[in-house]
Amino acid sequence: MTDGPAQLREVEEFLADFPDTLAVDVIFADLSSVVRGKRYPVADLPRIFTDGLAFPASSYLLDTSGANTDAGGKGFSDGDPDCRAVPIPNTLDRVPWSAQPLAQVLLTFLDKQNAPLVFEPRNVLGRVVRQMQAQLGLTACVAFELEFYLIDRARGPLGAPQPPISPATGERDRATQVYGMDQVDAFGRVLTDIVDSCRAQGVPTGAISAEYAPGQFEINLRHVADPLEAADDCVLFKRVVKGVARKHDMQATFMAKPYPDEAGNGMHLHVSLFDAQGRNVLDDGDGGISETFRHALGGVLESLPEAMAFLAPNLNSFRRFQPNIYVPIRRSWGEENRSVALRVPLGKGSAKRVEHRMPGADANPYLALATVLAGMHHGIVNQTDPGPPAAGNAGTAFDPGLPMRPRRALDRLKRGKILRDYLGKDYVDLYVEAKEAEYETFEAAITPQEYQWYLLAD
Numbered sequence: 516m517t518d519g520p521a522q523l524r525e526v527e528e529f530l531a532d533f534p535d536t537l538a539v540d541v542i543f544a545d546l547s548s549v550v551r552g553k554r555y556p557v558a559d560l561p562r563i564f565t566d567g568l569a570f571p572a573s574s575y576l577l578d579t580s581g582a583n584t585d586a587g588g589k590g591f592s593d594g595d596p597d598c599r600a601v602p603i604p605n606t607l608d609r610v611p612w613s614a615q616p617l618a619q620v621l622l623t624f625l626d627k628q629n630a631p632l633v634f635e636p637r638n639v640l641g642r643v644v645r646q647m648q649a650q651l652g653l654t655a656c657v658a659f660e661l662e663f664y665l666i667d668r669a670r671g672p673l674g675a676p677q678p679p680i681s682p683a684t685g686e687r688d689r690a691t692q693v694y695g696m697d698q699v700d701a702f703g704r705v706l707t708d709i710v711d712s713c714r715a716q717g718v719p720t721g722a723i724s725a726e727y728a729p730g731q732f733e734i735n736l737r738h739v740a741d742p743l744e745a746a747d748d749c750v751l752f753k754r755v756v757k758g759v760a761r762k763h764d765m766q767a768t769f770m771a772k773p774y775p776d777e778a779g780n781g782m783h784l785h786v787s788l789f790d791a792q793g794r795n796v797l798d799d800g801d802g803g804i805s806e807t808f809r810h811a812l813g814g815v816l817e818s819l820p821e822a823m824a825f826l827a828p829n830l831n832s833f834r835r836f837q838p839n840i841y842v843p844i845r846r847s848w849g850e851e852n853r854s855v856a857l858r859v860p861l862g863k864g865s866a867k868r869v870e871h872r873m874p875g876a877d878a879n880p881y882l883a884l885a886t887v888l889a890g891m892h893h894g895i896v897n898q899t900d901p902g903p904p905a906a907g908n909a910g911t912a913f914d915p916g917l918p919m920r921p922r923r924a925l926d927r928l929k930r931g932k933i934l935r936d937y938l939g940k941d942y943v944d945l946y947v948e949a950k951e952a953e954y955e956t957f958e959a960a961i962t963p964q965e966y967q968w969y970l971l972a973d
């Protein structure tokens with residue numbers, strides 16, 4: 516937090532620019548990357564910025580449905596105490612897609628000692644970022660790429676999603692036209708509105724492309740030199756996409772695999788590492804891969820089995836992993852190869868980077884990025900060898916060393932030793948307990964397919 520006068524200046528400048536604002540949404544992204552918060556009258560803005568707000572600390576341990584998991588005894592067992600929530604500086608912005616004049620601001624939580632709350636995902640990432648800087652003198656430059664589906668507000672059989680009506684044809688798209696400009700043109704109004712809303716909130720967007728299924732698009736976020744800010748942008752971007760879609764009488768989903776026979780939604784992470792002199796240490800000086808880069812790749816691959824519980828955070832997430840569809844299913848790396856887990860795109864100097872292709876779009880961006888930076892740090896410190904680059908299609912068969920089921924992934928994380936050192940032992944235990952509780956609740960429900968298969972089977 517900045518000092519009081521600076522806080523109030525941010526409020527005063529915002530209200531001078533947008534004097535018709537009626538209310539402010541104070542928001543944060545929980546463990547499952549669900550945006551939660553409250554709406555306050557705009558008159559409360561000065562108090563929010565100077566005094567903060569009270570929120571239950573357990574808000575960061577809710578399951579995807581919003582239920583309290585009581586992980587680590589935080590919730591029902593301890594009386595669910597409040598902690599102090601304060602605005603993140605420079606995140607106060609208007610909400611362009613709202614029908615009424617609204618503002619929003621991101622929050623971060625503090626514990627009783629006024630220190631960052633250790634089980635807030637943003638603070639988990641902050642811990643890894645500080646370790647990278649303090650021990651290696653390196654700062655990450657990060658960009659997210661997110662795929663999402665625009666879907667009709669009306670559902671199909673059994674509540675399944677269906678593509679929206681194309682504004683160009685008046686019919687539902689059924690064909691797949693990857694990089695098809697007709698699809699971008701057809702949904703141009705909503706896509707342009709997304710980009711404009713991002714610009715209004717300071718979220719830097721780049722290229723837009725139609726992806727591998729009807730109604731699926733990808734919008735790239737530009738590289739940001741502050742990993743925390745990059746992850747903040749990712750949270751805000753997802754909120755923009757969903758809000759703008761509603762404005763256009765559609766919905767948007769970042770669900771990893773909304774259609775069983777169509778492509779899933781990925782969240783690709785691009786990361787470079789810079790030293791104090793501003794040199795990208797992943798580049799060898801001649802446009803090739805440095806030894807530091809090789810070690811960083813090795814560390815990410817070594818920690819990948821533990822990271823799967825964060826990169827694929829729920830039961831649906833693992834449906835995205837299938838052979839031969841440009842989704843990585845092995846611990847692999849390679850230059851200009853989209854079938855690997857860690858792709859090294861074209862580029863030299865400051866543009867030399869790794870593209871981590873494993874996370875789903877449903878992953879928490881703070882936690883996903885934390886695992887990547889932790890793996891890179893681990894590999895650099897221990898000079899880990901990534902092995903030879905993959906040649907050809909690396910996605911023909913599953914890697915037996917990767918846990919490709921939800922409970923297996925949680926068990927691998929629970930038994931792991933690498934990520935505990937970076938994310939914190941207590942946080943890893945809380946995460947595992949919260950997700951186990953979520954899985955148990957999900958598995959207790961009787962599905963329509965169970966009735967179809969078993970009701971009259973005997």
